[in-house]
Amino acid sequence: MAFVRDLEESDRMIKAIDHLLYVTYPLVRDKRMLLKIMIETKKTIVSCINTILKYEYVNKRIELSRDSKSNLKLFFEKCAPKYEISKIEMKLALDLFELAEMHRQSQMEFLKDNKVVILSQNMSEKYLTIDKSKEFLNLAKNILQKTKDHLSEI
Numbered sequence: 001m002a003f004v005r006d007l008e009e010s011d012r013m014i015k016a017i018d019h020l021l022y023v024t025y026p027l028v029r030d031k032r033m034l035l036k037i038m039i040e041t042k043k044t045i046v047s048c049i050n051t052i053l054k055y056e057y058v059n060k061r062i063e064l065s066r067d068s069k070s071n072l073k074l075f076f077e078k079c080a081p082k083y084e085i086s087k088i089e090m091k092l093a094l095d096l097f098e099l100a101e102m103h104r105q106s107q108m109e110f111l112k113d114n115k116v117v118i119l120s121q122n123m124s125e126k127y128l129t130i131d132k133s134k135e136f137l138n139l140a141k142n143i144l145q146k147t148k149d150h151l152s153e154i
Contacts, residue, residue, distance in 0.1 A: 003151055006051045010144050013044045017137055025130070031111040034128055035103060041136045042100045045093055048143045052079050055151060083146050089139055096136050102126055 017040050025033050053071060056062045056079055064071055076090050099118070103109065108119045116128040 003051055003055055006047060006054075007144070007148055007151065010044050010047045010051070010140075010147075013040060013047070014137070014140055014144060017041055017044065017140070021130075021133055021137055029111075029114075031109065031116045034116050034130070034133060035109070037133050038096070038103065038128055038136065039100060041133070041140050042096050044140045045096065045143055048140070048147045049075050049079075051151075052083060052147055083150050085143060085146060089142060092135065092139050093143075096139070099126055099128060103128075 017037055020033060020037050020040075025037065049072070053062070053064060053075055057064050062074060062078055064074070079085075080090055102120055103118050106118050106120065110117050114130065118126045118128065120126070
């Protein structure tokens with residue numbers, strides 16, 4: 001089934017991210033790797049969210065739209081509580097999405113004191129640290145586990 005395949009792919013991605021974060025990054029300390037870890041973690045969480053949305057849609061519990069922002073809002077309002085994804089986890093996911101978008105639009109990023117500094121268009125700063133990356137990875141692991149737990153009947 002497509003749902004199982006999607007979850008297996010998310011699981012594989014998390015293992016790769018975990019290896020990059022805990023084994024490779026401490027050796028190379030390259031800001032690009034920390035940014036790559038952030039992007040891949042975001043993709044994994046988005047994949048889990050999409051799997052949940054598709055599953056709920058197929059079972060006729062929700063109606064999806066063509067707008068991804070309204071689908072994300074639908075996920076947070078209807079699906080997240082059902083899948084026991086807490087408000088704190090939802091906020092952290094939104095923080096990750098915002099940071100990834102800021103990185104995508106950023107003209108300048110640099111490493112300072114083991115932090116990646118991401119500058120926005122108006123020169124405001126956001127920081128990506130190794131600890132924040134670990135927090136995002138743990139979030140992805142939790143969401144994947146909660147998704148697996150609720151879809152275990154398939």
